[in-house]
């Protein structure tokens with residue numbers, strides 16, 4: 001079990017949250033995604049997964065939804 005916290009820029013509504021959640025949940029081994037929306041600012045996502053996630057993979061998933069990872073906190 002591994003928890004990854006990332007900061008994401010550009011999300012402004014709950015649909016953004018849904019889009020990012022969906023992309024992150026599609027990653028192998030991910031079973032829970034929680035996003036704390038900060039409209040127009042830096043939002044925080046907490047991802048629970050079986051194994052440690054590849055930061056590059058997370059970045060690609062978030063980009064797929066149309067947003068940007070600005071920091072990989074842990």
Ligand code: 9UX
Pocket residue numbers: 010011012013014015016017
């Ligand atoms: Mo949230 Mo709608 O960024 O384009 S405002 S999905």
